[in-house]
Amino acid sequence: MGRGWEPMLEQVARERYPRLVARAMLLVPSRADAEDLVQEALVATFAARARFGSVGQAEQYVRRAIVSRFVDRVRRGDRERSAVERTAARRQPSAGLDEHGLATDVEAALLALSPRVRACIVLRHLDDLSVRETASVLGLSDGAVKRYVSDGVAALNAALGTTSTDSDPVVLVPAQEVERGA
Template sequence: MTRLVAERGDSLRRYAYLLCGNTDDAADLVQDALVKTFGRLRNGFTVASAEAYVRKAVLNTYLDGGRRRTLWRRIAHLTAGPEEQESAAPATDARIDLLGQLRGLAPRERACIVLRYYEDLKVDDIAAQLEISPGAVKRYLSDALGKLAVSLAEPADDDMLKDAGGTHAH
């Protein structure tokens, strides 16, 4: 385990970060995955094969947490205020902040996007990783890409509306 963390720890944390979008949560995901993996595995594994087990554990831990967060989001508004304040930065920053856009995806959509475009897996490989059908993977990818396309689309230019004599509400 020590060798895996020394050689591949940064890569594992980046992978977890793309899934969850938070440095502290990513470190926790990797730590939990290492405990789960090496609590069961014995010596004799190569760094590459152990990394595959840990990546799978990171993904499963993220998805399990996503289910809990989805349930919490349904009721959180009853007890808590917003965790983040709206940014005063211009809309351009929102288009550039892809990680921010990934946060808006459902856990399985985000997992499919990360596995497809960060891990460079094919649809069948993603389906095997997530233990779902290839059709479901295609649907998650399609839905996620659609959401990302809408959120990254360029907003109407307010100056053009003013020049054209149009009005708009804030």
């Protein structure tokens, strides 16, 4: 008896694996750890035999599973100390872009953040999840996500010598439009 989820798993692994590893490397300091994280996320995603309508949907689910697995590792506490040691031992960033398309100084600044703050920044600003979605993925309150993101952006600005500007005007949106967009 064939398993309907296997072709989707094979397609995701074949077509999206490099992007998934690149995303995971934003959370962990080494490629080997990133590959382990992606493998754990793929197993968790497809072990549940979830059905996806497209490779894109499956990839999004795996991306969220990567962050969930990362947070689980941190919660267990067995890797945090070694992650800090690896980050400190990592060579100084050089100018230019790395294999993920991020400036290496940005990657280094991300790795200097605490794991939870880093996870919030990646989900909010790179995966473009809402505060509510980020809170759900990480098992946090909306307020905690807002605080971690705020602290993380401030730390990134300080590390990179940048500033956040609020040059765009605030636009009030009727409540029914917010509910439809959420």
